[in-house]
Amino acid sequence: MKSAVIVFPGLNRDRDMIAALTKVSGTAPVSVWHQDADLPDVDLIVIPGGFSYGDYLRCGAIAARSPIMDKVRERAAKGVKVLGVCNGFQILIEAGLLPGALMRNMSLKFVCREVKLEVANAATAFTRGYTQGQVFRCPVAHHDGNYFADAETIARLEGNGQVAFRYAEGTNPNGSINDIAGIFNEQKNVLGLMPHPENLIEAAHGGDDGRALFSGLLGQAA
Amino acid sequence: MTSYQNNIAITPQLVADHGLKPDEFDKIVALIGRQPTYTELGIFSAMWNEHCSYKSSKKWLKTLPTSGPRVIQGPGENAGVVDIGDGQAIVFKMESHNHPSFIEPYQGAGTGMGGILRDVFTMGARPVAAMNALRFGAPGHEKTRHLVSGVVAGIGGYGNAFGVPTVGGEVEFDERYNGNILVNAFAAGLADTDKIFYSKAEGVGLPVVYLGAKTGRDGVGGATMASAEFGDDIEEKRPTVQVGDPFTEKRLLEACLELMATGAVIAIQDMGAAGLTCSAVEMGAKGDLGIELDLDKVPVREAQMTPYEMMLSESQERMLMVLHPEKEAVARAVFEKWELDFATVGITTDDLRFRVKWQGEEVANLPIKELGDEAPEYDRPWTEPKKPVPLAADDVPQMDVADALLKLMGSHHVASRRWVYEQYDTLIQGNSLQRPGGDAGVIRVEGHASKGLAFSSDVTPRYCEADPYEGGKQAVAECWRNLTATGAEPLAATDNLNFGNPERPEIMGQLVHAIKGIGEACLALDFPIVSGNVSLYNETNGRGILPTPTIGGVGLLPDWEQMARIGFAGPSECILLVGAPPSWGTHLGQSIYLRDLHGRRDGAAPPVDLAHERRVGDFVRRLIRSGVATSCHDVSDGGIAVALAEMAIASGIGASVNQVDDQDPIVTFFGEDQGRYLVTIREADLDTLLAEAGALGIYAPWFGNTGGDTLQLGAARPLAVAALKAAHEGWFPSYMDGEAA
Numbered sequence: 017m018k019s020a021v022i023v024f025p026g027l028n029r030d031r032d033m034i035a036a037l038t039k040v041s042g043t044a045p046v047s048v049w050h051q052d053a054d055l056p057d058v059d060l061i062v063i064p065g066g067f068s069y070g071d072y073l074r075c076g077a078i079a080a081r082s083p084i085m086d087k088v089r090e091r092a093a094k095g096v097k098v099l100g101v102c103n104g105f106q107i108l109i110e111a112g113l114l115p116g117a118l119m120r121n122m123s124l125k126f127v128c129r130e131v132k133l134e135v136a137n138a139a140t141a142f143t144r145g146y147t148q149g150q151v152f153r154c155p156v157a158h159h160d161g162n163y164f165a166d167a168e169t170i171a172r173l174e175g176n177g178q179v180a181f182r183y184a185e186g187t188n189p190n191g192s193i194n195d196i197a198g199i200f201n202e203q204k205n206v207l208g209l210m211p212h213p214e215n216l217i218e219a220a221h222g223g224d225d226g227r228a229l230f231s232g233l234l235g236q237a238a
Numbered sequence: 239m240t241s242y243q244n245n246i247a248i249t250p251q252l253v254a255d256h257g258l259k260p261d262e263f264d265k266i267v268a269l270i271g272r273q274p275t276y277t278e279l280g281i282f283s284a285m286w287n288e289h290c291s292y293k294s295s296k297k298w299l300k301t302l303p304t305s306g307p308r309v310i311q312g313p314g315e316n317a318g319v320v321d322i323g324d325g326q327a328i329v330f331k332m333e334s335h336n337h338p339s340f341i342e343p344y345q346g347a348g349t350g351m352g353g354i355l356r357d358v359f360t361m362g363a364r365p366v367a368a369m370n371a372l373r374f375g376a377p378g379h380e381k382t383r384h385l386v387s388g389v390v391a392g393i394g395g396y397g398n399a400f401g402v403p404t405v406g407g408e409v410e411f412d413e414r415y416n417g418n419i420l421v422n423a424f425a426a427g428l429a430d431t432d433k434i435f436y437s438k439a440e441g442v443g444l445p446v447v448y449l450g451a452k453t454g455r456d457g458v459g460g461a462t463m464a465s466a467e468f469g470d471d472i473e474e475k476r477p478t479v480q481v482g483d484p485f486t487e488k489r490l491l492e493a494c495l496e497l498m499a500t501g502a503v504i505a506i507q508d509m510g511a512a513g514l515t516c517s518a519v520e521m522g523a524k525g526d527l528g529i530e531l532d533l534d535k536v537p538v539r540e541a542q543m544t545p546y547e548m549m550l551s552e553s554q555e556r557m558l559m560v561l562h563p564e565k566e567a568v569a570r571a572v573f574e575k576w577e578l579d580f581a582t583v584g585i586t587t588d589d590l591r592f593r594v595k596w597q598g599e600e601v602a603n604l605p606i607k608e609l610g611d612e613a614p615e616y617d618r619p620w621t622e623p624k625k626p627v628p629l630a631a632d633d634v635p636q637m638d639v640a641d642a643l644l645k646l647m648g649s650h651h652v653a654s655r656r657w658v659y660e661q662y663d664t665l666i667q668g669n670s671l672q673r674p675g676g677d678a679g680v681i682r683v684e685g686h687a688s689k690g691l692a693f694s695s696d697v698t699p700r701y702c703e704a705d706p707y708e709g710g711k712q713a714v715a716e717c718w719r720n721l722t723a724t725g726a727e728p729l730a731a732t733d734n735l736n737f738g739n740p741e742r743p744e745i746m747g748q749l750v751h752a753i754k755g756i757g758e759a760c761l762a763l764d765f766p767i768v769s770g771n772v773s774l775y776n777e778t779n780g781r782g783i784l785p786t787p788t789i790g791g792v793g794l795l796p797d798w799e800q801m802a803r804i805g806f807a808g809p810s811e812c813i814l815l816v817g818a819p820p821s822w823g824t825h826l827g828q829s830i831y832l833r834d835l836h837g838r839r840d841g842a843a844p845p846v847d848l849a850h851e852r853r854v855g856d857f858v859r860r861l862i863r864s865g866v867a868t869s870c871h872d873v874s875d876g877g878i879a880v881a882l883a884e885m886a887i888a889s890g891i892g893a894s895v896n897q898v899d900d901q902d903p904i905v906t907f908f909g910e911d912q913g914r915y916l917v918t919i920r921e922a923d924l925d926t927l928l929a930e931a932g933a934l935g936i937y938a939p940w941f942g943n944t945g946g947d948t949l950q951l952g953a954a955r956p957l958a959v960a961a962l963k964a965a966h967e968g969w970f971p972s973y974m975d976g977e978a979a
Contacts, residue, residue, distance in 0.1 A: 025488075067398075067485060069485065125391070125394075126661045128398075155665055215665050220798070221668065
């Protein structure tokens with residue numbers, strides 16, 4: 017399976033994401049600079065975390081309006097898988113690829129700690145490495161991860177199995193509605209999540225609970 | 239327009255406002271043979287203030303050990319450089335941003351982070367770890383919460399966006415910092431030993447290039463402000479605080495590293511204190527070259543900036559480089575990719591003059607070497623510090639041992655700093671092996687199969703106040719001990735010396751003796767000082783801070799799988815007090831037991847026996863590396879009692895230990911004797927270990943076992959680990975929520 021990581025100025029977990037994809041799949045993803053004219057033909061497009069454009073205006077707002085995002089939208093419409101983590105999730109929302117909004121954490125503070133995630137829908141390309149309802153460890157590190165959407169949207173997400181992960185065991189770090197940590201688009205080929213599975217994939221990280229996301233995803237089309 | 243500002247008359251008042259003494263001004267006039275222009279006066283004030291010139295401390299700093307087999311670069315560059323093998327080096331430094339952080343905590347602390355990160359990547363290193371040592375006023379002081387929340391948010395806001403993990407640090411409260419907090423930021427980066435970049439310019443007629451953010455009016459006079467005491471007019475100084483932009487800093491990092499890889503860079507210097515002035519003079523003076531700057535080429539943020547403002551601006555995220563002329567186009571392309579300013583603003587010359595042109599006029603023409611090297615150097619008078627009377631042996635204020643421990647665990651001094659460090663990204667880059675909360679932060683060396691690096695920042699200001707010499711030794715020894723407690727070999731350190739007004743002989747006496755203690759400890763422990771920073775005039779309305787020489791150390795782990803953590807590894811293991819005196823704990827003077835539970839700040843500071851420290855530390859490190867030690871924690875503030883509680887809390891496993899017959903358990907459990915470690919081992923290893931320790935003359939009593947869910951100190955009532963944890967975790971969040979100070 018071929019993957020590409022899109023890099024905007026200000027992102028800073030691109031190296032972590034590239035390392036995770038490389039370690040799990042054995043192949044380095046293509047690194048695509050936001051100004052590159054071409055998005056290579058890949059099976060998976062990843063937008064990693066960080067502070068694109070310094071989080072100025074709104075988190076992800078400026079990157080979402082970058083020309084490369086038109087190409088990401090085109091590919092997503094064709095069924096190519098798109099993964100956005102942390103700032104990547106914020107960018108996907110700002111780009112209209114996922115519904116809702118990510119507001120400032122309820123504490124109004126940046127939070128970096130380990131939480132528990134529950135797999136809310138294991139029947140997708142992204143989550144098939146986990147079992148339905150499985151609870152696993154995962155770190156978070158963000159300032160604006162408080163997911164919100166209107167009641168109608170939430171009902172639709174819940175009804176369609178579009179909630180991917182929920183914060184479990186009372187570990188919701190940001191006040192997200194329905195403990196939502198990650199969501200899919202309707203077709204389930206776009207996933208955005210706030211936590212950082214790429215930072216928990218090997219012994220040096222103190223565990224590998226995040227690895228199944230990548231191994232499930234990358235194993236599928238390999 | 240003419241340079242109207244250069245027509246400003248140079249009056250004694252104007253000279254004084256620039257922080258220059260009359261005799262210093264006379265020296266300037268003698269040096270250049272005429273009255274300086276207004277711009278030149280500003281340049282001199284920037285170069286000759288305490289912050290940039292170290293004029294009060296230089297004489298004493300020279301006595302510190304700064305070399306060793308692994309030291310590639312000692313003090314004098316942007317950061318120290320130490321060999322970690324395999325062609326790699328760790329590049330690190332610690333620097334204060336005290337005054338700006340008190341005036342404007344968010345921006346002050348954030349730009350402190352920005353400055354130290356720039357110091358590291360200026361040398362070609364990618365920052366891989368950060369720490370910060372923070373000291374605030376009493377928890378009950380009206381400004382403290384505001385300062386804590388602003389400083390922590392500021393460090394997080396900058397460091398998190400930049401993308402460096404915070405792996406350790408210190409947070410301490412004391413009323414002596416009420417009017418003058420301390421924000422000491424540490425950063426370390428990795429570089430290849432053959433790709434280190436320096437500030438020394440080489441070659442005549444080469445372009446001097448300005449990179450990064452535009453120049454604005456922020457921070458004009460910042461370095462001079464940092465070299466003066468605070469008075470009641472402090473609010474007026476807010477405009478001298480710089481404003482940080484971590485987004486630009488992150489782009490500057492990537493652009494600099496990309497540019498360095500092209501081979502275009504001859505010399506590089508970041509614009510920190512005193513901005514363009516300091517960076518240009520240092521590059522020229524170090525390379526025995528003159529520099530000519532054309533200010534009309536400098537990218538500016540605001541119109542109508544005067545040459546004085548441009549030369550003294552401390553706008554952040556800027557760099558100055560000397561480039562190979564044939565690679566200028568390559569360099570420009572890199573910076574344009576990252577959407578940063580790139581402008582050739584000057585040229586190197588062979589006449590050793592520092593010339594500044596503005597709108598066709600020469601607004602400054604000064605001898606560059608003298609500007610850099612001829613700053614006044616003072617041998618300020620100092621007095622012998624008065625040491626407090628040692629405590630009488632029977633002077634042991636009483637309290638129930640269990641109550642005392644529970645109270646200390648939930649006190650401002652010992653309570654968990656989780657509220658602080660969860661606002662910092664501690665795991666970005668994916669290499670954090672030990673995050674804040676243990677003895678030292680540890681990261682793995684990316685790309686290497688087994689190597690790790692440990693980091694710790696330490697000083698005990700109340701010891702330094704009681705005895706600057708022993709306090710200086712203790713700061714180094716504790717840092718060395720914390721690194722050792724993970725299994726790391728301490729390599730080298732950086733010092734951030736925070737003191738009051740050096741023009742007062744008693745303050746100068748503290749500085750002199752602390753440096754003496756630091757030097758002796760560094761020598762005895764093979765732990766050279768490779769970089770550092772001096773922050774003086776930390777006073778408000780004539781009252782100085784506690785003397786605070788912060789030591790930031792780096793250690794090397796050959797194999798991070800053989801690394802110790804503070805949490806007990808399992809039940810039914812033996813607990814040893816390695817390095818103990820015959821009665822385990824003896825020294826209650828200056829302890830937090832006395833200070834925080836009895837309101838007493840008396841007694842002598844605990845002495846540090848450096849030979850003992852070395853012997854015990856080397857032994858403990860061997861125990862860790864051979865896999866015998868299953869957990870390890872150094873014993874510091876709060877003595878054995880607090881150290882045991884921290885090990886229990888970190889693991890959720892209890893312990894029960896003996897007390898010494900015929901000795902007051904308060905002294906045993908809360909004494910702060912130095913050079914001790916708590917080590918757990920399996921019982922099967924006990925005999926061998928005790929024999930080895932005995933052969934080395936190290937006393938390592940087996941005084942208890944792990945297990946259960948309570949901690950029992952001798953005959954005292956057992957305390958539930960859960961209750962200790964609740965106390966430990968509870969203080970900070972409830973304090974910040976506005977509850978009990």
